[in-house]
Amino acid sequence: MLFLLQQWIHFIAxxxxxFAGSVGMTFLILACALPQFALWWxxxxxxxxxxxxxxxxxxxxxxxxxxxxxxxxxxAIFITMGILVCSFALPxxxxxxxxxxxxxxxxxxxxxxxxxxxxxxxxxxxxxxDSDYNMW
Numbered sequence: 001m002l003f004l005l006q007q008w009i010h011f012i013a014x015x016x017x018x019f020a021g022s023v024g025m026t027f028l029i030l031a032c033a034l035p036q037f038a039l040w041w042x043x044x045x046x047x048x049x050x051x052x053x054x055x056x057x058x059x060x061x062x063x064x065x066x067x068x069x070x071x072x073x074x075x076a077i078f079i080t081m082g083i084l085v086c087s088f089a090l091p092x093x094x095x096x097x098x099x100x101x102x103x104x105x106x107x108x109x110x111x112x113x114x115x116x117x118x119x120x121x122x123x124x125x126x127x128x129x130d131s132d133y134n135m136w
Contacts, residue, residue, distance in 0.1 A: 013125040017118050024114030031091075031100075031107035039100055042108040048087035049115055055079040056123070088112055 031042045059076030088109065095105035 010125075013121075017121050017125065020114060020118040020121070024111045024118060027107050027111030027114065031104040031111065034104075037101055037104040037107075039104070041094055041100055042091055042104055044090065045087060045108060045112065048083055048090070049119075052080055052083045052087070052116070053119055053123075055083075084116065087116075 028042060028045055031037060032040045055076035056073075059070075059073045063070050063072050091100065091105040091108040091112075094100045095102050
């Protein structure tokens, strides 16, 4: 019975994370496709969405889980934070340069918060799971 409850909780978490990710992507697409914005430059954020979890996934895959300080994992977190800073800076730089409008910038930043919150939720929800994401 406990196994079924755990599976149900994981299912609910996965569905919730998928819904949140789709809401974040909707904000990003709205920043690009609304008639008053009509420029697809903010869609380059998708590259950052794909690149952000890769260093942490690789470091957790190839590191020992001894609990002590791990320089490989800390370097991966540093690289991930650099990708996140670039992801939040890109729409601001594009808006300041007059390439996109500020409304598109705000929609892109809102999408960033939601998508990165979803990624954090994924790592937290499936951190101590038997079907670990490390197998990917």
